[in-house]
Amino acid sequence: MQIGFIGLGVMGAPMAEHLVQAGHRLVTVLNRAPLPEGLAAQVVASPRAVAEASEVVILMLPDTPDVARVLLGEAGVLAGLRPGALVIDMSTISPIETARFAEATRAAGGAYLDAPVSGGQVGAKAATLTIMVGGTEADFARALPLFEVMGKNITLVGEANGAGQTCKLANQIIVALNIEAVAEALVFASKAGCDPAKVRTALMGGFAASRVLEVHGERMIARSFAPGFRIKLHQKDLSLALDSARVMGMALPGTASAQQLMSACVAQGGAEDDHSGLVRALEGLAGHSLG
Incomplete structure (x- = not known):
């Protein structure tokens, strides 16, 4: 063809x-x-x-x-x-x-x-x-x-055309909120005095285990933010989801939170980082870094 x-x-x-x-x-x-x-x-x-x-x-x-x-x-x-x-x-x-x-x-x-x-x-x-x-x-x-x-x-x-795009935005919402959850948990544990690498290992054996914790949690701890999927693109996708939600008259509070954290990363020069770099925005709010 x-x-x-x-x-x-x-x-x-x-x-x-x-x-x-x-x-x-x-x-x-x-x-x-x-x-x-x-x-x-x-x-x-x-x-x-x-x-x-x-x-x-x-x-x-x-x-x-x-x-x-x-x-x-x-x-x-x-x-x-x-x-x-x-x-x-x-x-x-x-x-x-x-x-x-x-x-x-x-x-x-x-x-x-x-x-x-x-x-x-x-x-x-x-x-x-x-x-x-x-x-x-x-x-x-x-x-x-x-x-x-x-x-x-x-x-x-x-x-209906648009169904595929709606499904993809749902995917991006789930991934973003998982990244935010993993980042919050690791920064929380680290500031409390725990080794975030050991916390991640322990959590991988429980109900909190996920692909995001496995892959992106490791990236956060290793400070490895070479892009697999750039923050600026995930920020764009979450903005699309919020635009669609506004048209439908509904709230996406978790999506809005993750989008704002990614926007903070972009504003601080992290637009080209992997989306696991969202952890940097939370580190800034906590006054504490994993690395």
């Missing part, structure tokens, strides 16, 4: 590589970065040209405005979309705007799936991503062979 892939970043590049290894032909457009080394792809001049050459167009972009520009711009994907072509947005963006993008895609004669992913760079490289999809059963069935090349846990969450 001829696939357009726009967004060959930390996540997008390995995802695209899996598609090439599965025998698909890739078309892309470059923005600031060159073509990733070793990736076989035809490079064209614009998102419009990508769409003109492709049966399916996959987007893997940082934020809602990026998707809007690439999809709806003067030389955007919809300007060159083939009749019946499928657009799959695997970015994490606003569920509200996703519904608008899907409507515009259908008006241009195409089909649309929102299919954000979880699993980070490790999951992208290992082709073990969790993929959460919003769209019709027919469009999902059409895209499933591509999803199976990139991920393992693949779920059609709902037939």
